[in-house]
Amino acid sequence: MKSIAKKIGVIFANRDLRDFGAISFRDIPFLAIGKHLDQSHIKPPSKATGDGQKDLEDRLKGLGYL
Amino acid sequence: MNKLFGKKPAPQKPIIVVSGLPRSGTSMMMKMMAEGGLSVVTDELRSADEDNPNGYYELEAVKQMSAGNVAWLSDAGGKVVKVISALLEHLPSEFSYKIIFMEREIKEILASQQKMLKHRSESSQVDDAEIEAQFKKHLSVIKPWLVRQPNMEVMYVSYNDMIRDAAPFSKKITEFLGAPLDVSRMARIPSRDLYRNRKVNG
Numbered sequence: 001m002k003s004i005a006k007k008i009g010v011i012f013a014n015r016d017l018r019d020f021g022a023i024s025f026r027d028i029p030f031l032a033i034g035k036h037l038d039q040s041h042i043k044p045p046s047k048a049t050g051d052g053q054k055d056l057e058d059r060l061k062g063l064g065y066l
Numbered sequence: 067m068n069k070l071f072g073k074k075p076a077p078q079k080p081i082i083v084v085s086g087l088p089r090s091g092t093s094m095m096m097k098m099m100a101e102g103g104l105s106v107v108t109d110e111l112r113s114a115d116e117d118n119p120n121g122y123y124e125l126e127a128v129k130q131m132s133a134g135n136v137a138w139l140s141d142a143g144g145k146v147v148k149v150i151s152a153l154l155e156h157l158p159s160e161f162s163y164k165i166i167f168m169e170r171e172i173k174e175i176l177a178s179q180q181k182m183l184k185h186r187s188e189s190s191q192v193d194d195a196e197i198e199a200q201f202k203k204h205l206s207v208i209k210p211w212l213v214r215q216p217n218m219e220v221m222y223v224s225y226n227d228m229i230r231d232a233a234p235f236s237k238k239i240t241e242f243l244g245a246p247l248d249v250s251r252m253a254r255i256p257s258r259d260l261y262r263n264r265k266v267n268g
Contacts, residue, residue: 052200
């Protein structure tokens, strides 16, 4: 555990944390490999909801939110 | 140096987003944000009514994000805007967001929506049991999607718990946003009277 922490510390130190105001765990891929993970394969929620999407949209329109 | 670090969102302050299902307490949270001292991005086109006596705090352009109307977000850093959960996927990826996601008991949401539909002289083609299932499915999809968005941080807030005691939530929200908000003014907004009236009268 201690040696893993040391290695992570070295990776982050090499990436220079000065420009990260509010660092979060989401920055780990960027800090470790220099780029954010590819999210393009993740379907947007409206595509993943399936058959009920139209019912939801009708409800939201009726309420004035779409 | 930029080449070394690759793509990184512009260092604009995160845009604060209040989200959730319609009638989950998003307008109340917007009012809390305003009372706390944050600037609200709203056009006030939708004015207060019997469903939202304190106002809606909405922006018409939010509904047009899917059509590419997103330029207004360039000036929204550090400000708060209401975006219902169904529209979160249209937020442009070049900005970062801190999202306060309101949660409320689903039966209360549906009851409140029915009253609102009635006030708007709208009718629902689908019964509430079906809509409940669809809303649950929507939430089960949107939550893992949010986790995977590198530019979005989310704090979930229970409307029902906050109505009971708003002070600890106000403090946690302030810590989450990292902004010096007026916690005591925020905590005065959730109204048990309003909640009771809504349960009885709509």
